[in-house]
Amino acid sequence: MKHTWLLVVLFFMVDSLYSQDKFEKESRIKSSEVSMKATNYIESIFPESRKIKWYLEENLEGIAVEAKIKENRTVYSIKFDTLGNLQDIEFIQRFDELPSRVQQKIRGYFQGNYDRHKIRKTQIQWIGDANLLRSVLLKETQSQQYEVNYEIVFSGRKDGDTRSYEALFSDTGEHIETKKIIPRNLNHLIY
């Protein structure tokens, strides 16, 4: 009897695991509050940039520090742990600039899982050795020995209901995970 109840609870949890909720809280911090390892890394890539903003990010995975830089019309987000170790580099790209096979695979996923969808933002995510990624950004090497993922924010319509989601795809366009974006209550803007 005890195990039956557990199975029933687990059964109803399966649907909620299909797309998890995205929880994130961030706050602006000064560069003096960031580890020197992180600030030095950023300065080595963007030595003349004055538009570097630092944020403290808290989510279900832990606490991270993120630098946002706008350079040459591209917005870069470079994430570190609190000790200054690089976690990933992300930058915004237009979806139609991704490799065509990847676009096809991702569109296929959306068409197979949503009645309608609209892509709102595409980010390329690089994960790998900090020195290698710095060299790639500075165009000192063409090595591809790092992980590439695509993070896509989209609105998807399913069962008559439209919601916002954030999905992660591999470098070949394979779907990795999707998180539901919990919209903020904006009644104070409407009324």
Next chain:
Amino acid sequence: MRSAFILILLFVCISQASLGQNRFGIMPQIDVDFKLTDGWKVNSKLENRQILYQNPYDGKGGRAEFERTDLDVIITRDKGILKGLGAGYLIRRQDIDGSFVHRFIQQYSFSRELTGLNLAHRFRTDQTLEKTEATQYRLRYRISLEKPLNGLEVDPEEFYLKLSNEYVGILKDQAGNFEIRAGSSVGYNLTDNTQFETGFDYRAEELIGSGTEHLLWLTLGFYHSF
């Protein structure tokens, strides 16, 4: 010291600006929102207006007087193809003579969350019925934006800046007119379901013709979603 000087300067500027208006006062409001059933929600607002200064003064009541109390209820569709469509009713008690005004409201609204900014658009039509007055018809569009004052998103226990701009077309007794409104306020997001706001609401009424009036209201808002 510097903050105190800025606050005093701001107070003096606003005081002077308020005396330059045809009407200046306080407009407190309480706005609550709750789910009715799956896919439907109700918003209700109680709003008062207290005039602190008016010029010209018509000799009735006082130069400073309690103007009106509004209570409205709007039901909106929360999901599906009709998401954002709503209809409602407002009742107003005018303090000058105790009379009541009835208004029927139809609206469509939607919001967009962008990086570092939230936007909301609201389209409204309403019909206002008043004893001894012709029915007034209005067509309104309002855009509001919210900008976090810390970080890229408004999190609990953080402040934000809210700006709004509304355009109102009016038809009454076969005569048309136009009104523009602009609002700015600072808000505090206590939780994602509770906000406090204070700021200013400026209105230029009856822009067509020579009877243009300028009104400035100090707004005090409390918003809560159940």
